[in-house]
Each structure stands twice: as structure tokens, then as C-alpha cells.
Amino acid sequence: MSTVLDIRDVLPSEVEPVRLFLGQNGWGHRTGSAEHFAQLIAHSQRTAIAVKDSRIVGFARGITDGLSNGYLSMVVVCEKHRREGVGRALVEHLMGENSDITWVLRAGREGASEFFAGLGFEVSTIAMERPRSK
Template sequence: MSAVLHVRDVLPSEAESVRLFLEQNGWAHRLGSTERFAQLIASSQRTALAVKDAQIVGFDRGITDSLSNGYLSMVVVSGQHRREGVGRALVEHVMGENTDITWVLRAGREGASEFCSRLGFEPSSIAMERPRSR
């Protein structure tokens, strides 16, 4: 019998557990210190944590005005749990029910474009990006 997936908001006390999960899943370059990452979580209007068998298997965060625009960031699912609906559940949790919001998601990783398309995202010819300094 497979474990039940639970998707919920991230609690402030879980920031370090989430940071460690992201570090283990190839995102160390984006995390910074424990304090900086806790601030990143606190500054995100929406977060989602996917848990199976008391283990974190996915994370997502979003920044939005909750009326018109939103940006999904760091949609991360552990390798052994991909293609099980975890990513979809995370994205749907963060986006919520308001279909009047235009959501943007960068799809630079392998397989991300196909994943985004299955969730109703379309390539955009109007987006511009000013990358962060390295």
C-alpha cells in the first residue's frame, strides 16, 4: 500500500527542514544561510510542502498580489517521487482557486516545459527577465 501524500502550507518552524531538503535536491546554490532562507520563506505569500511517510518529498513557493499576478518559484520534487502527482499537487496548492490570476513559472530545467504544459501553462512571447547577479 502506497503512502498518502499530504500537501500543506509550510510552517515557519519548518524552514530549516525545507532548506535541507532543497540542498539535498540540487538547490544549494539558491538557498544561502539558514537565516536568509527563513526570511525567504517568511516573505513568500504562498508556500507548499508535500509530505509522504513523514518525509518531505516536495516544496513550492509563490509570490503574488492575490488579484492579478503570481510567480511560482522553486517547484522541487525529490527524484524518487517524480511523476507521482506531487508537483501538480504543490503547484495547485500554491495557485489556489482564483483563475483571474496570471501565473508565471520559469521552466529551465529538463522536463519542466512538459510538466508546465500539463498544468495549463503556455510559452509566452511577452515575458522579459532581468537575471540576478551571480
């Protein structure tokens, strides 16, 4: 018997638990201090959390103007719950119903290209990137 997966926006009280979840799942280098991460979440127009059995099993965040452009910044699912539709549900929640928005992302992790292709993303020949300083 499977437990219901809850996909919803991140509540203010969940910001620190999300930061800890990310640290436990290989994203600690991108979260920084509690204060830094709280600012990161506050400046993201869309955040989503996946909860199963009262535990965080996934997180995603995006930046968008809500009309034309969007950027998927983080999509993280704990290893135990990968290939269960958690990542897909998070991305679909973030992107919402507006099909007029062009969403972009960086798919550098192993398996990311195949995952996002299944959600309708295509490799772009026009995107450019200015990487962050190390």
C-alpha cells in the same frame, strides 16, 4: 499499498528542514544560509510542502498579490517521488482556486516545459527577464 501524500502550507518549524531538503535535491545554491532562507520564506506569500511517510518529498513557493499576478519561484520534488503527482499537487495548492490570476514562471530545467504545459501554462512571447547577478 501507497501512503497518503499530505500537501499543505509550510509551518514555521519546518523552514530549516525544507532548506535542508532543497540542499539535498540540487537547490542548495538557491537557499543560502538558514537566516537567508528564513527571510526568503517569510517574504513569499505562498509556500507548500509535500509530506509522505513523515518525510518531506516536495516543496514549492510563490509570490503573488492574490488578485491578478503570481510567480512560481520554486517547485522541487525529490527524484524518488517524481511522476507521482507531487509537483502537480504542490503547484495546484499554491495557485489556489482564483483563475483570474495570471501565473508566470521560469522553466529552464530539463522537462520543466512539458510538466508546466500539463498544468495549463503556455510559452509566452511577451515576458521579459532581468537576470540576477552571478
